[in-house]
Amino acid sequence: SKISARDLENEISKLQQESGYPYIVNIDTANRANPIDGTITMSNLCSEILQVQRPSHINNRQEFEVLGTDISCNLGSTNIPNMIESPDFASSVETAVRALTYVTDHSNIEAVPTVKHGNDLAHTIGLGGMGLHTLFAINQMEYGSPESVELTEAYFYALNYYTLVASNKIAKERGKKFDNFENSKYATGEYFDAYIQAPFQVTSDKVAAIMSKVALPTADDWRALKEQVAAHGLYHQNRLAIAPTGSISYVNETSASLHPITRLIEERQEKKTGKTYYPAPMLSNETLPYYKSAYDTDMRKVIDVYAAAQKHIDQGMSLTLFMRSELPEGMYEWKEGRTNKMTTRDLNILRHYAWKKGIKSIYYVRTFTENNDEVGSNECESCSI
Template sequence: MFTTTHTVHTVLKPNNRSLAFDADRIMKYAERIMEDFPHLNREKWLRGVLSKLRQSTVQAAEITQACIMTSLELITREEPDWKFVAARSLLTKLYKEAAIHRNYKAYPDKPYGDFYKLIRALVDLGVYREELLEAYTEDHIRELGAAIEPNCDELFDYIGLLTLSERYLAADFEARTMELPQERYMVIAMYLMHKEPANRRVQLAKEAYWAMSNLYMTAATPTMANAGKKVAGQLSSCFIDTVDDSLEGIFDSNTDVARLSKMGGGIGVYLGKIRARGSDIRGHKNTSSGVIPWIRQLNNTAVSVDQLGTRKGAIAVYLDVFHKDILSFLDLKLNNGDERMRAHDIFHGICIPDLFMEAVESREDWHLFCPHEVKKTMGWTDSNGRSLGLEDFYDEEFGQGLFREKYKEAVMNPLLTRITLPAIDIMKRVLKSQLETGTPYMFYKDSANRMNPNKAHGVIFCSNLCTEIMQNQSPTVVEQEQLVTQDGQTRIVISKVPGDFVVCNLNSIHLARAVRADVLDRLVPIQVRMLDNVIDINNIEVLQAQYTNQRYRAIGLGSFGLHHLLALEGIPWESDMAVAYNDNLYERISYLAIKSSMELAKEKGAYSLFEGSDWETGRYFEQRSYTTYDRKGEFVTTEQWQELAELVRKNGMRNAWLMAVAPNSSTSIIAGSTASIDPVYELLSYEEKTSYKIANPAPDLSDKTLWYYKTAFRLDQHWSIKMAAARQRHLDQGQSFNLYVRPDIRAVDFLALHIHAWRAGLKSTYYVRSQALTVEECEACSS
């Protein structure tokens, strides 16, 4: 028996009972929560706990908090497992709170209460949605409750469980804990499957629960937070609007952005069609104020319309590098200069054709045009007679295509005004801004459009807030506004032609768990179904977004934990082995995702614009050398790809786009892994809380993995680009790919990274992260 001195005599329980303090009971508790960690020193832990209990009478909750804090204090690089001990103490706290608030007795071997009673009570209270009781009978819910695995709670480390409990678990209107972690996962599963056929609904919900509860995957933040709850939030992560060059279009877009931001979405806004500063308006010369005032208006929207009352909105604006306002656009976030031309709360990205990068390399001049003047002067039209600008074209092949032809036509037209300057001067402004602010993001438009499986139906102008979503876009246009009187009632009726307003629904594979458990074949189909179901369940206020979502049924299956997986597999980041591993792994995931979407199309029907797509023609598979014998994969044979391509042609695809790798900052923390495709930032980082810091070691940190966890700023970024390029071939959309640079990086080396990324076929780069710079992640894309 371990003995120590202490001052505590009495413990007060929540039910007003008092007990004599017994240190041996705490030691028995330690044996239970540390059962899986025999190498940790329990006596040292107990001394730490008792040292925090300084009164003769303490509350039971104070003992639990002392257990948590002591465990956190003991976390080091050498003993990272204390983070799991801290998590199990936090679980004790959550179990006790839920039992008190829901009026049941929690036991160590049975910490969860009656699941049906929870659903019934929270539906009656207005916390859960009625659909949970309408779609599932009491017997169904009790069967699902019996499938809950409390032991899965022990997979969480402390920061993961804390994040889940503080931000995602359902509480009542007095902010009291009601829902426990596995119940959150089961409610998400039930809600996402509640429109499935009655004879399969329960089994599919169990399958979705299996995927989430084992941390083989995570849902995106909007789905994690809102699924099954009767709240104002929605389930989709990302939206992209294309602003029409009209006063109505600009103000309508701002309203739409505000409505989506209020619901928790991350927004991208393409402004490349808006006329430049000094352009004419209805023939009046030099009257346009350009894009900057409208960006400042969006900045105000981001600040004033917060996301579900918790944080300011997150909006990214994009502009073409050939737009006349690009120079002032690049200075948007700088801390010096004219504040009337700044927008510090907005994020910005530039849309870059191959031709510009070629001009940078060869140190040639570059010309900037006003999109309104280009349309008016050049007279380009599409098959429907609509005016086209430079932004409507891209190069179909590397080094040749329509954009460079049209650009040269514009340059040769003497009637078209322009600003001319060396391309490298623009690039210098880009690099300066990136080192100071982390942005602008780089969107390589030609690469994105060349690899677009739906290029027959539109053009991709830009990406989203996190640079991983790439889908067809077009502006919504106000057609007419008229007074209409009917049955004695007069109404103002506004008619609009809906554009392609991009929506994307995200979730992500936990690579370090799912790959090593060899469950991808089972996991990916249920993930694709979950994402597809979000489309039918979600109710988006902005009607053109709802319309686009139904037409294309786009989803974004992503991944996180790449560095975690490489470390466990003993693969150095800076190696050809890592590049090949990325190539083969993401080919396998792509194959499974396409097969799953094809199977859903057989079951439920293809998306409405499948005909004419690269999926139907087979070009998608040829372009990536899947069916041509040019490149053989380790996990998928050419013959398997050929068979799948034929099945896709025959049965269709349920989803127009399938894969996008988001930043995963929050949900990768919940799963206890490395974020997205990023390298680990530090071997031991710290999460700041109000009164203390929480040490957070790299996942599965040990003497073995230590050698494979080379940290982000020590890595050669060219190896990161090589791995990203290997992945990019298999992603029909994009990836949130960060560059990590030192503040003293030479300009020539910094430029070389961008040239490499572009030439390697990356569709975008996200933040440039410097050790001297802190940037905010997008919460909505945290899948």
């Protein structure tokens, strides 16, 4: 049976308006960018984990004839404002990679044999980032401005390179690569060629000043890394993923994940302590003008920022769309002469824009209603912690 593509799009948007679901995975986009041999078929709940899996074969006695591979989420997030001030960015990244490697090596997941098997073979981690909006605010950048997009790309360009260096170093030390490495685009060198031919370069003086303590890799750096990886491999099949984060961001005095803050002062219901009130990190007269709520931000700007990061992230990102049931006047040009109420058409357009910009997945659609309720605000506790 067939279904009209337009009808399907509208049905997805209706559901997203009502509940925040379904999550979206642009599976062809994910697979085109996948450097690993095999096909990505699904994501996790938070939509940031995109890895190749292999099915198991089970006989009539419910015994494994072929043990497949499934995924363990070994996640961590860098504090972006702190990281770019590190006296040794490469060493800080290596420390984070080694910490997550310890998690992959010591996780007790024998109760789920396919997850244990996949974890043992792939050693996958998901290092991400939080505090991006805080970084913009303390440097007096508007979220989604050209400079903020370039700063985002510069950071994740560097993070990608130095996680590869760390993974290669661990592979060298242990004499061990991830399973099926030889059939990956890392082994053939194809993954590195784009960076060698056209390495990222900062054009903004302001971004260059902010990133001055981070040595951005050159074409020669990528060429040398390509040779090292060909010789010694990588320990981790996957390295980078952007989790939504939550409590860890508050503890770190920084904004959650890569998205804008939702309120200048958030009211949070903590299980043991009750209600807590959390002001935007580093809130001051200087940062206040740059702390615009996600609900008052054009979602195309959010997508632009995430797309800049996605270029250098081998897995996915928990990208949430923050909408109002009554959209701000003049925010979206296609609303001119139409109702300002959010419609399925608005969500259709934004999903298509995300796809066009190379976004692999979309997490929740959160809607702020006129009576101050948030629709679609429940999160996976494991990812958002």
